[in-house]
Amino acid sequence: MSDSQNPVMLCPDCGKPLEELVACGARDYFCNSCNELKSKTRVREAAAALLAAQSKENH
Ligand SMILES: [Zn+2]
Numbered sequence: 771m772s773d774s775q776n777p778v779m780l781c782p783d784c785g786k787p788l789e790e791l792v793a794c795g796a797r798d799y800f801c802n803s804c805n806e807l808k809s810k811t812r813v814r815e816a817a818a819a820l821l822a823a824q825s826k827e828n829h
Pocket residue numbers: 781782783784785786801802803804805
């Protein structure tokens with residue numbers, strides 16, 4: 771019942787929310803805007819960079 775467990779991941783290329791795909795135990799992200807899969811590594815790096823930029827602005 772808790773669907774807010776994971777924050778919405780954004781596309782590192784276009785910034786749109788990504789669709790989460792889970793296949794064979796691996797998690798991938800698909801961007802409906804770019805119409806392509808984004809690797810989890812890139813998505814996480816982009817999210818981390820975004821958070822870092824935001825906290826820098828607030829500081
Ligand atoms: Zn995209």
